[in-house]
Amino acid sequence: MPTSRPTNLKARLLELCVELQAAGGIVCDIDLDDRHVAFGEEVGEIVFRTVRELLTNVRQHARAKHVTVSSAGRRDGSVAITVADDGIGLPAHRRRGSPFAETGGTGLWSIDHRLRELDAVLDIEATTGRGTRATVILPLALLASPFKVASYVPRP
Numbered sequence: 685m686p687t688s689r690p691t692n693l694k695a696r697l698l699e700l701c702v703e704l705q706a707a708g709g710i711v712c713d714i715d716l717d718d719r720h721v722a723f724g725e726e727v728g729e730i731v732f733r734t735v736r737e738l739l740t741n742v743r744q745h746a747r748a749k750h751v752t753v754s755s756a757g758r759r760d761g762s763v764a765i766t767v768a769d770d771g772i773g774l775p776a777h778r779r780r781g782s783p784f785a786e787t788g789g790t791g792l793w794s795i796d797h798r799l800r801e802l803d804a805v806l807d808i809e810a811t812t813g814r815g816t817r818a819t820v821i822l823p824l825a826l827l828a829s830p831f832k833v834a835s836y837v838p839r840p
Contacts, residue, residue, distance in 0.1 A: 720755035746771025761824035
């Protein structure tokens, strides 16, 4: 069972954004609600690594000028953390990755595998020339107290 001690995930993700801007010249915005990133240490670390991998992919492959990391509460109580860029769009055959593909990396496959162990989901949408939107959907049960249910208010 994941530990319930909250981490400062929002600050760590903001730091990633600053590093991305400095290294790649990509404008990076963070729009995270504190209630949506109140995970315990283990889950917080997986979310951090996931967003880091997604931002690395943006820097290395997307040819993007802008990326946003945002969060939203969902009607079913789950939380969505989204990394959206304005790059070239991830081709359909690259959206899941495979550790066995000769030309593909293992990053997206690893993310998907780690998230499934938490009953979380990675959803990727992309349009050629219009960017990629990768959304991590995490069940409410993964949030650390005191942010569960009582403080959950869906955004309009």
